[in-house]
Amino acid sequence: MRRFTRTLVAAALTATMVAGTAGWASGNSQRPVTGAPVGTAAWLADGLPDTQRMAPGQVTAYLGALTPLRQRALTAAHPGVVGNLDGAPLALRYAANARTAGDRFPGQQVLAYDPRGRGQAVLAYGDLARAEHVAVIVPGSDVDAGNLASLTRKATALRAATGGRTAVVAWAGYTTPVGVGLDAASGDLAEAGAQRLVRFTEGLAAVGTAEPSLFCHSYGSVVCGLAAHRLKAKDLVAVASPGMRADDVTALNTTARVWAAKDPTDWIDRIPNVEFAGLGHGNDPTAPEFGARPVPAADAQGHDGYFAPGTTSLRTFAAIANGDVR
Template sequence: MLATTGWTALRPSGGGDPRALALSAWMRGSVGVRKLPDPESAPGTIARFFASLTKAQRLRLADRYPLVVGNLNGAPLALRYLANRRALATAQVQELARAKSDQLSAAGRHDAARLAHRFASMLSGHRQILAFDPTGAGRAAEVFGDLSTATRVSIVVPGVDTDLLTFERTSKPYQAPVGMARSLYGAEHALAPAARTAVIAWADYTTPAGVGLDASTGQLAERGATRLESLLTALPRHSEVSLFCHSYGSVLCGVAAPDLPRGRVADITVFGSPGMRAQHASDLGTTAHIWAARDGSDWISDVPHLEFAGLGHGQDPVSDSFGARVISAAGAKGHPGYFAPGTTSLANFADIALGDYTAVTCRNGGEVCVAGL
């Protein structure tokens, strides 16, 4: 299968691990005579710890351990945003220095300058950075809307080649996680201005580099699924969640599906999907509605939808035999175009996110995809 699809097994190696150093310092730290909690603790445990602190104590922790607090599910949202701004500011200064260093090659200085530019963008305005880790190619997540009061939360889960440099883009912004989430939030607001919604651009997992061996297996999806499940456990309990999973992100969502918090996830929508590591929607073991879309110009249709000896991701989610609710993606051009303004796919995503299922446009104009809801 690798030969027929042109996939390769090449992947660049990562760099140092600044967050590991921060975690090590955190584990040795304390507040007064109290040790700091294990960062792997359940979000509820983390939330209770921060609730027991004074405001000054919380701020000191964010200032001293920004790469920990900013990524800590269960920590107060405003504190995470603040910690990540501090971590980004530090990372920007470091990359600006590297961009001028004579210890780096011209290519290395160029990459450092690009990262510094990305961090400057993420620091601009009042952006709500929910997660930030500069280790290796890096991970990040951003919130649009008020996550603390939202009753409907959408999470955009991207696919291959997503890292700090590709987290957002200037040209055709809707092709990157930030632009995808911003487009969806704008479409939701246009349809229901009074609705309390939030959208998360969630690039907080290590994605495959290109369509190589990592992209053909579920290993990175399994690791990412654990991170997604932790995020969902930390979200406000009054919110209903919809997942929008693109490309390899749909593999992650398929792997995560059986362990998603029951009753929290109403919808899982996959698009440009190579498969969900399942032969049928019912095999996913979730009560969420399963939706699927693919534009006719998306190259993913040429990838064999099968699984053999751990390679490949199973049945095509838009096939009749899979059993998903297949929706129209009219207007979406190619693999990354599903959130482009004016597309039926974006309109459908917004309707699903708002729970307005009767407004969804089904594939071929039929109504079978919303029957029985």
Template sequence: MRRFGRTLVTAALAVTVVGGTAGWASGESQSAVTGPPPGTAAWRADTAYGPLPDPATATPYEVARFFAGLDDAARSALVRTHPLVVGNLDGAPVPLRYEANRLAVVATGEARYASLAAPDRRILAFDPRGRGQVAEVFGDLEHAAHVSVIVPGSDNDATSHDARRAPHTGPAGMARALRTATETPLADGPVAGGSVAGGPVAAGPVAAGPVAVIAWTGYTTPVGVGLDAADGRLAAAGALRLARFTAGLDAVGAPDPVLFCHSYGSVVCGLAARHTDAADIVALGSPGMRADTADDLRTGARVWAGRGPSDWIADVPNVSFAGIGHGADPTSAAFGARRVPAADVRGHAGYFTPGTQSLAAFAAIAKGEVR
């Protein structure tokens, strides 16, 4: 009975602590944005080019085959007529999605999204529903030898996606920092002091080809601290979207991605792990991945974890009771993940700060320089 009582207290504490980068505000319950994008009804009714792939049921591979059978004029017509659908259709050609999303952003007429339509931005997905969702590419996705996806935690949406006032902390800032770090050669030897159970992480030969990094603010994240941050409801919805997104990358010929999963984003990655073809999954500042061990994730990906010494997430109880809490600490030896060095990381949002051991290790993982 005493143990049961302690579990209840710990679970209650988890509700008050688990949250995102915004800190210690009370949480507001969020409704997960799911299902096909706006404009799907008009897309389904359009028969100008034969039956169009249904966004709700067609696989990304079926979508890719459909577009491969169209000429340039037909593709352009679909982009102009159905920008929100084409821009969010996993498996559609990457350049078409960029063009479609630029049109979709402009069509909203909303000032909060205006910067996303700048000519130099590569928006791979844009959904204005709810607080807004966006996926942005840094680098050349079509020709990249390596692809990384940033999966952020709480308090992120299409408006806060690119928080210029706090560089290297928002999803876009993290992606920029990682992309820049991959262009900096690493010294020979252990990767920034990294270690794995059983020995050091050795740097191998530099892998040829560029790296593309995607900031994927593609799910409804919790806001502040509350039940949404402590349970798995939004993470489960996000995991479905992440799995489909990564399948869409595969359908257009992109290499198996590395997932960098921050805070509540690591809960999303934990639930999506078995449904993706990720090469590596990196959990940082994680409250848990809803798994007891790395093996329980049932993924062929290498699993990594890191946490800085001043990260408040360490105070989150690693429990799971009646759906509350996210389970084991991924940085614990018992979990079995490879360790990412993070001794010089400040706070909960400093993992992508230039010059840190963690960012150097992330760059090595992103470039395939570790074995």
């Protein structure tokens, strides 16, 4: 009976999504990529510690106790591990990923790269180690290591809008839904993504970067909502959100400031804000009763237009990232 109910709810949600997106829908079921990165078996075989059992702060302490020569040797021998190791020095991660993904992302600062599944990648724009402010963009559906164009456009637009004062991270570090379907209506992929996002922000804190502002777009806001109570962040900005799996800001249990933006032309506004039988993502973060700080977005266009140069929403995002609004 429960399975039948979930099927009915999924069908209703998908039908609404199709209507709101001019008939576009697909939704191949995805299995989240989790666990130890490629190369871990060889790392352990060399007698090195199990980093999956270490908090990012412990990783920082372990690598910090090694000589620079030993750090470089580990990076050369085990780039798949070091390149994805939250808590490792940023320079080591960039060097490791230049070995494993340099041909895919030439000239980019690659903070993480995992080739498993559809592939995951994390790119950094600006000097994360020295920047006074840091922003992380968490994307929604259809983003992976081979499909980063929309995410990198958002990242570069945000960095430009901050006048270069904020370093920006394009975080495609989880398995996103494909199209509109059961995965997009459920929280399974978001649950797995939330764990990875929490560890990522812990890793940033461990190496001493500025506390980030997170800009969570579409399904990415579900990830941020589920991670909120553990995230090391100064701001959470829900952009074009279908819901954050919380009734209101208080239920997120976060010390971060919570913001929300939705433009009147966005099809996400026609998605029902319900959560039933594990499907749907709950209340609308832009609703006054949710309690988020509003971000003006009337001049943004559609579901993907919030980071367009010249929009009020982008200017406000830049002010949030730069710490210029209280």
